Amino acid sequence: MTELRVDLDALEANIDAVRGAVGAADLMLVVKDDAYGHGLGPVSRRAHDAGVRWFGAYDIETGSELRRALGPGIRIFVWMAASDGALEQAVVNDLDIGIGDAATLEAVAAASARAGHAARVHLKIDTGLHRNGVRPEEWPLFVRRAREHEVTGRIEVVGVWSHIAEASDAEDDLARAVFDNAIHEASAAGLSPRLRHLSASAASMTRPEFRYDLVRVGAFCYGIRPAGGPSEAELGIRPIAALRSPVTTVDGDRVTMGLGCLDGLPSALAGRVTVGTPAGPRSLLEVGIESTVESWPGAAAGDIVTIWGPGEQHERSATDLAEAIATIGEELAVRVSPLIPRSYAGE
Numbered sequence: 001m002t003e004l005r006v007d008l009d010a011l012e013a014n015i016d017a018v019r020g021a022v023g024a025a026d027l028m029l030v031v032k033d034d035a036y037g038h039g040l041g042p043v044s045r046r047a048h049d050a051g052v053r054w055f056g057a058y059d060i061e062t063g064s065e066l067r068r069a070l071g072p073g074i075r076i077f078v079w080m081a082a083s084d085g086a087l088e089q090a091v092v093n094d095l096d097i098g099i100g101d102a103a104t105l106e107a108v109a110a111a112s113a114r115a116g117h118a119a120r121v122h123l124k125i126d127t128g129l130h131r132n133g134v135r136p137e138e139w140p141l142f143v144r145r146a147r148e149h150e151v152t153g154r155i156e157v158v159g160v161w162s163h164i165a166e167a168s169d170a171e172d173d174l175a176r177a178v179f180d181n182a183i184h185e186a187s188a189a190g191l192s193p194r195l196r197h198l199s200a201s202a203a204s205m206t207r208p209e210f211r212y213d214l215v216r217v218g219a220f221c222y223g224i225r226p227a228g229g230p231s232e233a234e235l236g237i238r239p240i241a242a243l244r245s246p247v248t249t250v251d252g253d254r255v256t257m258g259l260g261c262l263d264g265l266p267s268a269l270a271g272r273v274t275v276g277t278p279a280g281p282r283s284l285l286e287v288g289i290e291s292t293v294e295s296w297p298g299a300a301a302g303d304i305v306t307i308w309g310p311g312e313q314h315e316r317s318a319t320d321l322a323e324a325i326a327t328i329g330e331e332l333a334v335r336v337s338p339l340i341p342r343s344y345a346g347e
């Protein structure tokens, strides 16, 4: 049966590599999109056992699920826009809430009043990505309003944060200047945010001045290197998941697998990449409802084809495949259908 095989020991090794690289900054493991398709439960349990104390859940439903699974004490950050009811649930479940606009600030203050205790919040400045966040010209008013809510006990402002493109150093430097200024203005408004966080995988590893107090890392912990960027070896990480599919039929010069586009394999990969087989790399010929691969001597039904991931078949990484179709490794990982079973080594 086709499966996504996840190596939790490799996850922990990557987490250690990232923690080792970011020094004094704390690691928030980003687990949005079902832990990038690897499975929220097993990934977060293992990370928790490995000492991770911050999780980036994205949405409140996932954050609440993590709270139930991992108990009190750990910090769970959510930043997706949400309804008033969901925000109240976030406060009740003691989640750290990212706020990127004035209306949400009011909604969180109201939800805190209903829940009967102060929400812990992180205020988001738009440092140029224009993907949610308060614009610099509106920031001074925004932080003053946040301070009013803090004084009345509605919220506790524990963080200031932003998200950067990590596409060019020059652009990121400009974003960082905006970020530093925003922290300054927050202090001037009477706030004392202890947690400043700006970087995701790439900047966390390669640009020390972007680490501040906390880094939000997803891709590198899953061993997904950036497309067009440094290798896994240079980063000290390795892929943690392999997408494996058995041969169903052998037909002359091609074998058919029980995996196809409906399972999340991008059809654009056909004819553009090799995959791992018992005889080494072979071309992926067609991707459809079923998919075919160039055959090898002795190919038989039940042989395993590794589409991407670690193994002994000279297969390539998700990012290697992604590069062939101008996308990123994360996309291949999150597209694996939830109906494909995940199996875990090291659980």
Ligand SMILES: *Cc1c(COP(=O)(O)O)cnc(C)c1O
Pocket: 030, 032, 163, 199, 200, 201, 202, 216, 217, 218, 219, 220
């Ligand atoms: C997804 C995400 C991250 C993690 O990004 P990676 O490049 O996978 O490390 C960090 N912060 C925010 C706001 C995100 O949405």
